[in-house]
Amino acid sequence: PDQEDSCPNQFGKKEHQGCPHVVFHPILFNLGKFSLSPHSLTKINKIAEIMINILPNSKFYINGYTDSNGKSYLNNKILSVKRAYSVFEALVSKGVDASRIEIRGLGIEKKKGRCVEIIIRKS
Numbered sequence: 001p002d003q004e005d006s007c008p009n010q011f012g013k014k015e016h017q018g019c020p021h022v023v024f025h026p027i028l029f030n031l032g033k034f035s036l037s038p039h040s041l042t043k044i045n046k047i048a049e050i051m052i053n054i055l056p057n058s059k060f061y062i063n064g065y066t067d068s069n070g071k072s073y074l075n076n077k078i079l080s081v082k083r084a085y086s087v088f089e090a091l092v093s094k095g096v097d098a099s100r101i102e103i104r105g106l107g108i109e110k111k112k113g114r115c116v117e118i119i120i121r122k123s
Helices: 037-056 073-093
Strands: 061-066 101-108 115-120
Touching: 037 073, 037 115, 061 073, 073 101
Parallel strands: 061 101
Antiparallel strands: 061 115
């Protein structure tokens, strides 16, 4: 029922808290960098529109990752936080409410590599 949904008035399955199923593609970064490319900014514009218009009541994690090419664990951890924060800043500049987002720098992840993922938080 809509009164129990995180996204009332929109179709969504129970396992998605009544919200549409949305998958955000990862935002990729160059080796050792945390700046956003023009392609990444285009992708972030689309993500912001979805966050604002399709998922207005949802909260999100922004997870930053690195690959194992960095000099140390601490450097990779810091870089992963910087990547997540650069995506956070871009989303907020597009009108997404900062209180809906939690940033997590998760460091080295060999399978994910140099990227940021945006995930809908389960309330």
